[in-house]
Amino acid sequence: MANKLTINIDVDVLDPAELTADEMKAMQLAQEAANDAYAPYSNFLVGAALLLEDGSLFKGSNQENAAYPSGLCAERTALFSKSAYYPHTKIKLIAVTARRRSEQQHLPAMPCGACRQVMAEYEFKQKEPIPVLLQAADGKYHRLKSVSDLLPFQFTPDHL
Template sequence: MASELKLQISVDVLELSELSTAECQAMELARQAANDAYAPYSNFLVGAALLLEDGSLFKGSNQENAAYPSGLCAERTALFALSANHPNKKISLLAVTARRRHEHEYLAAMPCGACRQVMAEYEYKQQEQIPVLLQGPEGKFYRFKTVSDLLPFQFTKENL
């Protein structure tokens, strides 16, 4: 007899005025990073910002390529660059936003599956939860307490 496993994920849906100062700074840097994205094919500009435990910020933007699989999402650009330059710094928050090139309004930004897996790896690496702040629809923001809420069944080294 099959059994059922129910998952419950909690996400805070917030207005801009409800974000902390640090969350606002991270989201603003993510927006700046989106403006710097190299997306000549999709015109979909994505920015990510990492708030580090020491209060500093680090950014990444999506980088496209005519050979589509060679591009890289903003979340992975930020995480890989941080790890390459500051391998021991811990992440306190990851913020992501997106917009279309010729529009000023920011759109709901949901990380792809590959980015969720990489985000989970960094959470596993630092052995601490990484809260995730995503631009939501209609000017709202989604705050997840942990990457695990975005990817509940993760592939980890225990699966190897």
Template structure:
């Protein structure tokens, strides 16, 4: 038997104003996207902004459905749109923000498991890390240099 230790390195900023200007602008785009969320069941609004290698910014928001599994998270809404519209353009970074309508969301909210897997697919496809910045409605912002920090043992196509 052998024990394996996995480590994750993240950078934590005190708030959005501590971020570099270009990342602040990307995060502001994710806030704009969050305001377009359709979340009448959870009252949990999420927005994502993705910066592509060609300079384009793609946004997405969560879209719920009364048949809960039929909804889609903001991250997947944005990344699938980017993949459909810009199939050969690399994703450089993504910013996401989440806010509950029931309480102030100060804790940074990372992508859910399904979104991590979707992001992993694109990171693997482009063979280049995707920076991920995430926050709640206010407060600290966390940066991951790669999806691999958030999902270190990814399931990817080479095992199929």
């Protein structure tokens, strides 16, 4: 008989009033970033924001391209840009939101697999968890304690 491994992930489901001031600032910046998305093909606007250890905020939005594989998601746009400008500053929080161009209401947002792997790389690099705040349904938010909660079987440099 095969052994089984069970993975439990704790997700806090929060009302806006339950967010910390820093979480609210990061989510508001992610929402602003979504407005700046270049998404003429999908009309699906995604914004991400990073809260850095020094208190500064960094944002990114999805950037589409007619040659689809050439585009880039909001999370990776924010992470790569942050790394170019602040390579040694740790990330304290990643916030992600999305909306359709035709609507003002923000939708549940989940990072794609590639973004999860890149987020995991930054968590591995800084050797401490990066909490993740995701837009959820009905005006609520999901808070995860670590990127590893999004990608429990991640590939790390230790696997090389």
